[in-house]
Amino acid sequence: MTDQEKIRVAGEYFVRVDNGSPEVLDLFHEDVELYFPKFGFGFGKESFFEMIKGFDGSLEFIQHDYDQLKFMPSGDFVIVEGTSKGKLSGKDWQGGKTPGGRFCNVFKFRDNLIASVHIYLDPDYTGEDKARFKWGENRTW
Secondary structure (H helix, E strand, O other): OOHHHHHHHHHHHHHHHHOOOHHHHHHEEEEEEEEEOOOEEEEOOHHHHHHHHOOOOOEEEEEEOHHHOEEEEEOOEEEEEEEEEEEEOOEEEEEOOEOOOEEEEEEEEEOOEEEEEEEEEOOOOOOOOHHHOOOOOOOOO
16 A cells, blocks of 8 residues: 555544444454553454443544644554544543543554554543642643
């Protein structure tokens, strides 16, 4: 795949995730490897749904900021840094304005499909875990 093809597929991943489309699985290799904080590793397409179940229905919506995504291709990989906004358990978050919402995904491609996606972010989207972190409220997000 060319770098532009990998970037197109990675971009399509975010659109399908935001739309809640089960067709996101069509972008994955059969034995895809997934990583998400607190979930750990999952293997195979069905592990994507196992990861989503961890939100226990509390994720009302998510929208990635498509025009702000930074795609960095390198060999079989595309690294994507960006922000998202959404609602979790009735509370809003917006990357760059609240503590949650900034992320970095590392995609690896094989056979024109996503062979792995490792998602790096703070899963405390709405900042409910403040008590353990002592930096204070006056931070730039």
